[in-house]
Amino acid sequence: MLVVMSHVASQADINRVCDTIRAMGYTPAPMPGAQRTAVGLVGNDGTVDDSLIVELPGVERVIHVSNPYKQVSREWKAEKSIVTIAPGVSFGGDDIPVIAGPCSVESEAQILAAARAVKSAGAVALRGGAFKPRSSPYSFQGLGKQGLELLSLAKRESGLAIVTEAMDDEGAHLVAEFADCIQIGARNMQNYSLLKTVGRIGKPVLLKRGMAATIQDLLLSAEYILSEGNPHVILCERGLRSFDSTSRNLFDLTAIPVVQQLSHLPIVADPSHGTGRRDKVLPMARAAVAAGADGVIVEVHPHPDKALSDGAQSLTPGQFEELMIALRRVADAVDRQIMGTVAAVG
Ligand code: PEP
Ligand code: MN
Numbered sequence: 113m114l115v116v117m118s119h120v121a122s123q124a125d126i127n128r129v130c131d132t133i134r135a136m137g138y139t140p141a142p143m144p145g146a147q148r149t150a151v152g153l154v155g156n157d158g159t160v161d162d163s164l165i166v167e168l169p170g171v172e173r174v175i176h177v178s179n180p181y182k183q184v185s186r187e188w189k190a191e192k193s194i195v196t197i198a199p200g201v202s203f204g205g206d207d208i209p210v211i212a213g214p215c216s217v218e219s220e221a222q223i224l225a226a227a228r229a230v231k232s233a234g235a236v237a238l239r240g241g242a243f244k245p246r247s248s249p250y251s252f253q254g255l256g257k258q259g260l261e262l263l264s265l266a267k268r269e270s271g272l273a274i275v276t277e278a279m280d281d282e283g284a285h286l287v288a289e290f291a292d293c294i295q296i297g298a299r300n301m302q303n304y305s306l307l308k309t310v311g312r313i314g315k316p317v318l319l320k321r322g323m324a325a326t327i328q329d330l331l332l333s334a335e336y337i338l339s340e341g342n343p344h345v346i347l348c349e350r351g352l353r354s355f356d357s358t359s360r361n362l363f364d365l366t367a368i369p370v371v372q373q374l375s376h377l378p379i380v381a382d383p384s385h386g387t388g389r390r391d392k393v394l395p396m397a398r399a400a401v402a403a404g405a406d407g408v409i410v411e412v413h414p415h416p417d418k419a420l421s422d423g424a425q426s427l428t429p430g431q432f433e434e435l436m437i438a439l440r441r442v443a444d445a446v447d448r449q450i451m452g453t454v455a456a457v458g
Contacts, residue, residue: 113153113160114188118172125170126151132164152188154339181331183338189376195344197293197316198273201236203346203407204378207451208443211275211409212432213239215422216252217259225414227266229429233436236452237273238266239409243283244421245299252420260290275318281309288313298323298350301333311340320348320382327367331375347371347379348409351386360388360425363396368403380407384425390416393427394435401442410435
């Protein structure tokens with residue numbers, strides 16, 4: 113429930129509404145706006161009796177949020193949220209940031225080469241997993257803490273913001289020390305204890321859609337993070353499991369405008385996992401920007417044929433450069449811009 117205060121409501125009126133919400137056993141969330149303040153009621157699962165609220169002085173109207181997700185909904189907050197992961201790197205505005213880097217951090221040479229390559233092509237954040245959720249326990253599981261330290265080194269060298277995955281509660285605290293944005297992978301989208309943990313940590317979160325999750329499931333998972341007091345959530349469409357094995361996943365482009373209608377949170381596209389095939393990444397990245405994505409995340413490896421994970425979908429540095437050129441043209445066609453500058457050659 114959202115209590116919209118009149119534009120002449122006093123601070124005492126707002127406090128009275130907050131006190132009443134508390135007395136009803138819920139938590140008030142005041143949200144000052146340019147014209148008026150709204151006070152959200154947090155903690156209800158179903159419709160709340162508003163009779164104690166509607167008559168209070170300064171209350172203009174009460175909105176009952178109809179969706180099961182509340183704080184992530186457009187009803188709760190009409191204007192788009194901007195999520196900033198590092199100075200100048202924001203998702204949800206007109207400029208489109210591109211996150212790029214290998215699937216996994218493998219060595220110092222590999223991550224530094226990747227960082228240099230993606231930076232010079234115009235990426236503003238470096239991705240790379242130190243903790244890898246692999247389908248097989250015998251596959252490369254990531255370098256762990258050493259991988260995080262290598263990401264820090266790459267950040268110092270390149271200035272790129274770091275996006276890296278946390279797989280469990282304990283790891284989330286460690287990852288938070290090194291990352292600008294904590295990735296929650298598709299396999300963990302419904303790990304509710306991890307969602308609560310990253311909600312409490314408060315750092316920006318990149319929440320990937322589960323491979324068999326509905327959009328409502330995705331938004332409810334985001335709600336877990338916001339309900340712990342962390343509004344810095346970026347959603348990610350990364351493709352769904354389907355019956356068709358010609359691509360690794362079925363990249364759900366429609367999710368981009370659908371999520372943007374339902375939620376104020378930014379949504380980025382991951383055409384690497386979305387397709388699983390290097391030659392399909394460029395067309396689907398272009399399509400995602402055309403569809404209005406708030407960012408793109410792409411796997412790039414200095415030597416994809418030697419990659420320890422997801423080599424088949426990783427771009428070479430040269431292909432990534434081409435992708436960035438193509439994305440700038442598409443962004444221009446839809447009156448937007450790819451964030452960041454391209455390093456001068458020479
Ligand atoms: C990844 O980003 O490398 C990854 C494991 O992604 P997802 O969780 O979408 O499979
Ligand atoms: Mn990967």
